[in-house]
Amino acid sequence: MTEPTNPLAIANPKMSARDVKVFYGAKQAIKGVSIDVDMDNVTAFIGPSGCGKSTFLRTLNRMNDTVASARVEGTITLDGEDIYSPSMDVVQLRARVGMVFQKPNPFPKSIYENIAYGPRIHGLAHAKADLDVVVEKSLRRAGLWDEVKDRLHDSGTALSGGQQQRLCIGRAIAVEPEVILMDEPCSALDPIATAKIEELIHELRGRYAIVIVTHNMQQAARVSQRTAFFHLGDLVEYGVTGDIFTNPTQERTKDYITGRYG
Amino acid sequence: MTGPALFLLLAGLGAIAWVSARARALRLQTVARETGRRDAVHSLPGYHGWYVALWTLAPAVLFLAVWANIAPGLVTQAVLADPAAQSLPMDDFSRSAILGEARSIATGAQAGAFNPLAQGLVEPYRAAISKYGVAGAVLAIVLAFAGGAYAFTRVRPDFRARTRVERLVMATLLIASLLAIVTTVGIVASLLWESFRFFSMVNPLDFLFGTKWSPQSAAMGYGNEDAFGAVPLFWGTIFIGAIIAMVVAIPLGLMSAIYLTQYAKPVVRKWMKPTLEMLAGVPTVVYGYFAALTIAPALRDFAVMIGIHGASSESALAAGLVMGVMIIPFVSSMADDSIAAVPQSMRDGSLAMGATTSETIRKVLIPAALPGVVGGVLLAVSRAIGETMIVVMAAGLAANLTLNPFASVTTVTTQIVQLLTGDQEFDSAKTLAAFALGLVLFVVTLLLNIVALRVVKKYREAYE
Numbered sequence: 081m082t083e084p085t086n087p088l089a090i091a092n093p094k095m096s097a098r099d100v101k102v103f104y105g106a107k108q109a110i111k112g113v114s115i116d117v118d119m120d121n122v123t124a125f126i127g128p129s130g131c132g133k134s135t136f137l138r139t140l141n142r143m144n145d146t147v148a149s150a151r152v153e154g155t156i157t158l159d160g161e162d163i164y165s166p167s168m169d170v171v172q173l174r175a176r177v178g179m180v181f182q183k184p185n186p187f188p189k190s191i192y193e194n195i196a197y198g199p200r201i202h203g204l205a206h207a208k209a210d211l212d213v214v215v216e217k218s219l220r221r222a223g224l225w226d227e228v229k230d231r232l233h234d235s236g237t238a239l240s241g242g243q244q245q246r247l248c249i250g251r252a253i254a255v256e257p258e259v260i261l262m263d264e265p266c267s268a269l270d271p272i273a274t275a276k277i278e279e280l281i282h283e284l285r286g287r288y289a290i291v292i293v294t295h296n297m298q299q300a301a302r303v304s305q306r307t308a309f310f311h312l313g314d315l316v317e318y319g320v321t322g323d324i325f326t327n328p329t330q331e332r333t334k335d336y337i338t339g340r341y342g
Numbered sequence: 343m344t345g346p347a348l349f350l351l352l353a354g355l356g357a358i359a360w361v362s363a364r365a366r367a368l369r370l371q372t373v374a375r376e377t378g379r380r381d382a383v384h385s386l387p388g389y390h391g392w393y394v395a396l397w398t399l400a401p402a403v404l405f406l407a408v409w410a411n412i413a414p415g416l417v418t419q420a421v422l423a424d425p426a427a428q429s430l431p432m433d434d435f436s437r438s439a440i441l442g443e444a445r446s447i448a449t450g451a452q453a454g455a456f457n458p459l460a461q462g463l464v465e466p467y468r469a470a471i472s473k474y475g476v477a478g479a480v481l482a483i484v485l486a487f488a489g490g491a492y493a494f495t496r497v498r499p500d501f502r503a504r505t506r507v508e509r510l511v512m513a514t515l516l517i518a519s520l521l522a523i524v525t526t527v528g529i530v531a532s533l534l535w536e537s538f539r540f541f542s543m544v545n546p547l548d549f550l551f552g553t554k555w556s557p558q559s560a561a562m563g564y565g566n567e568d569a570f571g572a573v574p575l576f577w578g579t580i581f582i583g584a585i586i587a588m589v590v591a592i593p594l595g596l597m598s599a600i601y602l603t604q605y606a607k608p609v610v611r612k613w614m615k616p617t618l619e620m621l622a623g624v625p626t627v628v629y630g631y632f633a634a635l636t637i638a639p640a641l642r643d644f645a646v647m648i649g650i651h652g653a654s655s656e657s658a659l660a661a662g663l664v665m666g667v668m669i670i671p672f673v674s675s676m677a678d679d680s681i682a683a684v685p686q687s688m689r690d691g692s693l694a695m696g697a698t699t700s701e702t703i704r705k706v707l708i709p710a711a712l713p714g715v716v717g718g719v720l721l722a723v724s725r726a727i728g729e730t731m732i733v734v735m736a737a738g739l740a741a742n743l744t745l746n747p748f749a750s751v752t753t754v755t756t757q758i759v760q761l762l763t764g765d766q767e768f769d770s771a772k773t774l775a776a777f778a779l780g781l782v783l784f785v786v787t788l789l790l791n792i793v794a795l796r797v798v799k800k801y802r803e804a805y806e
Binding site for chain 1 (some may be wrong): 689696
């Protein structure tokens with residue numbers, strides 16, 4: 081597979097992948113994916129379990145580095161800069177490309193400390209007053225401020241699942257990233273909490289480039305403007321969300337959308 | 343009949359019982375199956391075999407165990423009833439000496455008699471032993487047959503042999519575990535009793551808070567006041583086990599755990615972890631002479647060189663350092679477990695924020711793993727203060743209340759060894775003091791263990 085079947089003409093992509101292959105040991109998980117992600121739209125990755133959508137997402141901020149057996153080929157650029165080149169500092173990269181995980185994973189610290197963690201390690205705020213500003217701003221953007229402002233020093237793990245996930249989004253926002261990767265952020269949440277996260281994604285759109293992996297097609301239709309369909313390590317189809325769901329060009333996409341498999 | 347022959351005979355009977363009961367059950371069950379009802383057959387033939395074999399062996403073996411205890415008494419009575427025994431002296435002491443001698447000759451443990459009276463009793467003894475031996479063997483065999491026959495008649499397709507055998511297995515396992523508990527209770531009871539006797543001679547407050555320890559002076563008749571102040575011992579124990587040893591073990595153990603869980607490649611971890619854990623398998627006496635012969639003299643020379651007064655060739659520092667090394671695997675493997683128990687998502691969350699590995703360890707993993715690490719350290723302390731061999735060999739005997747790590751101090755365990763080695767009289771405060779010290783040690787380590795296990799358990803729950 082060389083080019084996506086329906087490459088979107090993106091003039092100035094935020095992130096751009098070309099012929100990316102990922103191997104776990106001898107097993108190939110991604111078979112040559114090329115895709116552009118832009119700043120103004122939310123991009124959704126959909127596909128059945130094990131199709132490689134999460135694996136591919138993790139290549140975008142090099143989280144696969146933590147898996148000893150993983151190997152990545154091809155090029156991925158952020159603002160035209162190769163993120164796998166030796167001159168790229170992975171710490172800097174991850175500050176620019178934040179990530180929210182499938183299961184809410186707040187640190188076993190206070191709400192305040194969870195948000196302040198990133199700004200502290202990146203030296204973005206030193207004085208207590210600066211940090212307070214960053215914490216409030218991030219929590220407001222994550223839509224959590226009103227719920228937690230009176231108990232900032234309670235443990236982050238004591239929040240409800242949906243609140244924890246918004247805390248994790250707030251934590252990612254606090255380091256002022258340019259891209260936010262979300263790996264099935266609602267799969268562990270109830271419908272009401274899911275609705276709040278989706279609302280939040282709408283609000284964050286435009287300020288950050290957002291890539292969301294989801295196994296829930298309705299969610300992809302609701303939150304994204306661009307949808308990429310993955311199957312067995314291939315990027316089968318990539319296009320405007322409305323088109324993918326109403327008028328897919330590929331047989332496999334159509335079968336998946338209509339629920340033949342998945 | 344001799345013991346081994348009887349044993350073989352019984353084993354043979356048991357085997358025959360097993361084989362024949364199994365065969366019978368097999369035959370009966372084949373017949374029962376032909377009736378077509380599946381529930382007509384309850385247990386596999388093998389269970390019937392075991393059931394009958396156990397009924398054959400268990401009563402006979404239990405009987406022999408009881409018989410072995412009452413038979414000598416019966417033999418002695420038979421001998422005393424013999425005419426040759428009428429000339430025995432009346433006092434118990436010389437009478438039992440002669441009887442003992444006669445018995446030794448009769449069983450072949452002794453060649454000839456020193457006392458002519460004993461020689462005369464040899465024959466009656468032989469006769470009685472053989473008579474009761476044969477009686478016991480016959481009774482055991484009869485019991486075996488009776489038990490086997492009773493069980494054999496019960497072999498039927500619908501007999502629940504499996505349930506019976508399983509119940510016996512459970513009872514055996516229960517008895518095995520109760521044995522350990524009963525032993526513990528017994529040990530604690532004896533500790534309490536002897537300590538009670540000690541505290542009836544020495545005021546517990548003087549013991550727990552007194553600062554002068556000289557049990558020798560009490561033994562030489564200077565009185566028990568002021569001789570059993572155990573504070574120097576407690577201090578020595580804490581100084582060596584909870585302070586010096588932990589200063590060595592906590593950082594080294596923690597750092598090696600962090601390296602092994604976070605940095606080491608799987609190959610390195612695979613050989614490094616077992617090697618480290620081998621430290622825990624070195625006998626403590628080996629650590630002891632390493633401390634006494636290698637570390638202690640070197641430390642004394644060093645102390646003298648830099649001009650420290652009171653440096654001794656047996657020092658708290660030598661014992662503490664070596665004990666710290668011994669404890670490293672404890673701390674390291676507990677810390678290893680608790681760091682590994684912190685969910686991967688926590689680590690990912692931190693790394694995805696752009697934190698480095700060491701920032702992640704310092705700010706996320708260690709705080710999250712802290713309760714487990716603390717539990718591990720408490721367990722290590724309780725191990726260290728109960729440790730005996732190293733301090734006996736390297737810490738010395740002088741009950742000094744000192745902060746100088748190069749000076750000789752003594753510990754609770756060292757003093758227990760001192761008080762209980764050599765000839766003892768079990769009614770003196772000096773000897774009984776050992777039990778009081780043991781009780782204190784027991785209570786302290788018990789509390790440490792309870793607290794540590796609570797802490798560890800609570801922390802494990804936090805992630806499950």
